[in-house]
Amino acid sequence: MAERGSHETELSKTISGAERDRRVATVNYARTSVGLEGFSRSAADEKHAQRFINGEIALADFVQPRSASAHSKA
Secondary structure (H helix, E strand, O other), X not given: OOOOOHHHHXXXXXXXXXXXXXXXXXXXXXXXXXXXXXXXXXXXXXXXXXXXXXXXXOHHHHHOOOOHHHHHHO
């Protein structure tokens, strides 16, 4: 398993309960938006969202477009 970078480690150590709740709301909004557009989420998308919720990645990383090949590798 790949090691987390120092930025990711610092981020996950500093996330508060309120921040986690905000991230859950953000992900739920994104899920709803995607569904209303007629798209579905893959298991890789859900894992990526969970990493954001857990504080492992920042918002900029969460919303960064990913290629189809990245979806199958996550």
